[in-house]
Amino acid sequence: MASGVAIDLAGNIYAADLGNNRIQKFTSSGTFITKWGGPGIGNGEFDSPIGIAVDQSGNVYVSEYNNNRIQKFSSTGAFITKWGGLGSGDGEFQHPCGVAVDSIGKRLCG
Numbered sequence: 001m002a003s004g005v006a007i008d009l010a011g012n013i014y015a016a017d018l019g020n021n022r023i024q025k026f027t028s029s030g031t032f033i034t035k036w037g038g039p040g041i042g043n044g045e046f047d048s049p050i051g052i053a054v055d056q057s058g059n060v061y062v063s064e065y066n067n068n069r070i071q072k073f074s075s076t077g078a079f080i081t082k083w084g085g086l087g088s089g090d091g092e093f094q095h096p097c098g099v100a101v102d103s104i105g106k107r108l109c110g
Contacts, residue, residue, distance in 0.1 A: 003051075004049070006052045009058070012025055012028065014026075014054060014060055016049040018048055018049060021037055021038055021048070022037035022049070023049065036073070036077030044077075046064055047065070047066035051097055053100050053101045058075035060072070061101060063099040069083065070083055070084050
């Protein structure tokens with residue numbers, strides 16, 4: 001089940017595949033390009049990826065509902081960084097459902 005979809009500047013489509021705990025990338029005509037992820041809590045692994053966004057540089061941001069974090073990847077799926085964790089304090093999340101990037105590349109998480 002795709003829970004979130006984002007499109008990069010080249011028209012490629014990224015789908016957050018909630019049930020398979022992965023990200024899939026397609027061309028604008030629907031041809032499969034690549035996938036990354038798998039179930040888990042480590043870097044590059046997911047537990048219910050639900051929100052997805054792509055910035056102007058092609059970096060991919062994924063919010064994870066059950067891991068309570070946001071992960072950042074290159075356009076090919078290489079892990080870059082992560083932030084968040086379970087909690088109600090600054091920088092912590094409780095089941096983030098979405099992530100967005102504005103026109104100047106600022107992350108907006110929620």
